[in-house]
Amino acid sequence: MMAMPQNLNMDFTQAVTIFSQQQAWLKSPKAGVWRKPLERLEAEAGWTSSIVKYEAGATFSTHQHPLGEEIWVLDGVFSDEDGDYPAGSYLRNPPGSSHAPFSRQGCTIFVKLNQFLATDSQAVRINTEQQVWRPGIGGLKVMSLHSFATQHTALVHWPAGEIFQPHRHFGGEEILVLSGEFIDEHGRYPSGTWLRRPHLSEHCPYVERATTILVKTGHLPEAN
Structure with a gap:
């Protein structure tokens, strides 16, 4: 049995992208x-x-x-x-x-x-299948799942062609792409991709086709 790795991606000052399907x-x-x-x-x-x-x-x-x-x-x-x-x-x-x-x-x-x-x-x-989507910025739909202190977890649905404003992540951002393909100036992230971006990181995300992500913000340490 292959051993589970230790101290894996624990430098929270670094951006991490994992294509979990691979x-x-x-x-x-x-x-x-x-x-x-x-x-x-x-x-x-x-x-x-x-x-x-x-x-x-x-x-x-x-x-x-x-x-x-x-x-x-x-x-x-x-x-x-x-x-x-x-x-x-x-x-x-x-x-x-x-x-x-x-x-x-x-x-x-x-x-x-x-x-x-x-x-x-x-x-x-x-059970999110029984919950109501709320309107977000632009054409986004948002379903809040949990908030505590600076930490927020939500589902976000992006309609095809949606472009979001450039923004900065205080306390970092973590995304799991559930369907479609999430895109920013750094790359393209199909369904199954896990992304972690550090405190005060910035990007300008968009999609070309309908996409849903699970996103968590404000929970990462400023340093490892």
Whole structure:
């Protein structure tokens, strides 16, 4: 089994782009659970972001979230002892919580561990397929998922041909492209691409075709 990398992309002053569709799946400690690491402090602890795949019937043992867990269900149905969460679900398990996740039919999730502020204690369960989009700047549609202190997480839908104003990211920006293709002056990012941009970075994004992204801002340290 290939070892999980340590100290992966932990210099928060650097921009990172990962085309996760091109990554190989790595085995986890649990049979039937596979991972694509995006950023990671230690092999099985600390600040971590990953794409995780559960094969049908796979289970993960009960574990705690010392500084929280944030999940976006990409496909299939993710489950734990509190419920079933289909594709398009957004979950937050606060610091000190625990659960025993599994998937009956299989699923893929985007998961972030140990990145909450210690006082961010709200548990969140949102099925975005049942939520209303709100108008954003220009032709954008926005669905807010969570806000705490300077940190904000949202879905943003871009109509074909939309161009956004140049802007700067205080506290950084992190994007997972869910569908379509996100573009800026630095590159083109198809579905499955994960981007992290540091504190006070700038860009002018746009799209050529309809695109949806999961975006988080204001959560990155100013330095590593």
